Amino acid sequence: MSNTRHLLSALALSLSMALSVAPAQAALPLSVNGQDMPSLAPVVEQVTPAVVNILVSGKKVTRQEIPEQFRFFFGPDMPDAQVQEQPFQALGSGVIIDAAKGYVITNHHVIDGADEIKVTLKDGRELKAKKIGEDQQSDIAVLQIKADNLTEIKLANSEQLRVGDFAIAIGNPFGLGQTVTSGIISALGRSGLNIENIENFIQTDAAINSGNSGGALVNLNGELIGINTAILGPNGGNIGIGFAIPSNMVRDLSEQILKYGEVRRGVLGIMGGELTSDLAKAFGTDKQQGAFVNQVMANSAADVAGIKPGDIIVKLNGKAVRSFGELRANIATMGAGKTVTLGVIRDGKEQDVQVTLKQADLSETKASVLHPALEGATLGNSEPGASVTGVVITQLEQRSAAAQAGLQKGDVIIGVNRTRINNLQELRTAMKNRGEIQALNIRRGNATLYLVLR
Template structure:
């Protein structure tokens, strides 16, 4: 009996061992009546797991920083407008009483600029050097020089100054047409006069206009910190190439709130070349005051869409008046280009050459009327 029990135990042990080996090799044999577990397919990233992440923009900063300069301006104190100074007897005893020495200089203002050529041309904002009697430039390598104003354009807030120094590091211009929202950018300037500073952000929007900052607006919007003193500094891409000139911030306190604006490099180059060549920018002009066409105005003037620019006023003896354009007309196109709104109209006219004759299509009393206008030269207007 004991022998039979030993044979049974050995047989059972061997059987269990064989079953364990079989189920290990064939798991589905364990529960033959259950359906196989579903297979879940996940989407794998095509990038390698060790894809490099660009955590530093030091190379871009090193490339662009030498081209960004600090600008210091000062104004001579002006004579007092006190009427007593016009009295000969008063002047005989007290003289002109003008400030002397250090008191003859008004406090310096701080800004930034960008070297755009090895010949010493620097682009900055017009409001940085406006009305300055003396302009001093400090380079990143420690050199300083007195600059000469070449020309300025208040309508775009761009000015060009020039210094005479050897071995100047000119910046490279980027292709702004390839820029997209979300691209990383660096802002380089001299905020609050603390010294050259680099901040980082992204492009938040393109083609910003109708902000009331300049007459002609086509801003790059960025959240890179732009503070007072950054005006005229560089907005560059991650390769250190110039995307624009920092010009304004949206702020109620004077500090950066994450909304800054830069003039695109394409506009900068166009205005810069005109200022260097002629000392000023020549733009076309019709001599009209306009407003955008609202849906209510479109219905009132029997327009199919709310497009165009309503003529609210006409300058007497101006190009528009001579062409027969009247208040109440709605401009639809100029020289074959559609006028979508008043800002677009301003861009179209300003791009025309003075003394050029162009067709102007308007709606008058519900009817389309085509007129001929000879473009005038845009006069200089005082910006408040």
């Protein structure tokens, strides 16, 4: 038996030139029952002006820790790590969803770490893009460009998709320029692939390759049904297994980013897994798909709504739930504060439960995502009941940018530019539209001081 290994290489499909690709070609049949099938050209001509090529550039910073024994030779002033900067460029794709305001959707991994983002339209115009916001867990980012005569693409309702529907993929594979491929919807609700943190993918056999990330997956009506994100295949080449983020997830996430500058993730507050045949039999139901609830967190949205351990969630807003991963992804992208209806099986009987989602707790984060001058610091919310509420410097690397700025471990950030800060969420909001200078109000022991970040 040959040991042929199909690498589950979840491509962060920014351009990494893999030349050995096995093309998977899928096309409409020439005729059905003796009647010619229509050409895809009218649909392609309609939507391709809304799909853009993206070129990003920046510098990747790497830190290599220096062994402690070297201090014996070089003294205490020796740095803890050797820092190197390496320039990089990457290619991807994007989709214009609002022509009037110039909003473009792409993948987070396409623009991650970029200092400069350039967008090329189908008509050849090159524009600089501004990053509005991003969400790493779902791999979505929103950009903005300023130009006249833009074309937008309408978002379809991805819940109406069926396996077997035709699909068209449009993007910038290998930097060749705008390319169109066709196929079908191979599967829905794909999760557990460890490609992203939140997964509810559309699977398609339309050819997707490196550089297609952030491009459009559209239906035969010319509507966006997904954002192409990743593929599975040996050596990073296409073998007809590609994945796209559903348009409904894209809509929910982009609306939150445009409104708040970030995703305010909703949570149920449960732990669980897939409904197996053994569990279904044990709990007296003939359902074969759903999400089994193992645990309900105290004071969570699910707890307040009356969800109990042992419940089986089989519907979300009237639509069947196929897996726990699908439920988690849909809930996480709906946004905090939304009310959903869960179809729950308890004691063999199905009932509807109304749940108002709570916001995910941002307990800790790397400070560098907020400001480059905070590199090397880790931030966390102050403990409940603490004498001073704010954002605590929980960890600090010696000789890091944050340390050089004057921060110390245990400092509590209580304000930004005279705006009071109580938690990480408020700190993110205050620093979202930062100018060239940010003044952090710090509580250090019994003293209060300001540190200026440039």
